[in-house]
Amino acid sequence: GQHAVYNVDRVFDETATTEELYTSVCSKVVKRVVGGINGTIFAYGQTSSGKTHTMQGGGDCLGVLQLAADEIFSLIEASA
Secondary structure: OOOOOOOOOOOOOOOOOHHHHHHHHHHHHHHHHHOOOOOOOOOOOOOOOOHHHHHHEEOOEEOHHHHHHHHHHHHHHHHO
16 A cells, blocks of 8 residues: 655654743744734644643643743734
C-alpha cells in the first residue's frame, strides 16, 4: 500500500512547556492575526495527551488561549 507522508515544522516532546510551544509556534500566528492575516491554532493528538491542558491551561500554568489573548491586547496597546 501507499505510505502517508506528513510534514511538520516542529515536534514537541513531553518535557516542553506551554510557554515554549507558544513562543515557538503560536506567537507568530497571533502577530499575523493582529496584522490582518487569518490564522488558526489547534491542538491535535491522541486522547488524554494534554490537548485541553495545553490550550486552556490549569493551575498555575496559562494555556495557549490566555497567552494569545494577553499578547493580542499587548500588541493593540503598543500600537495605540
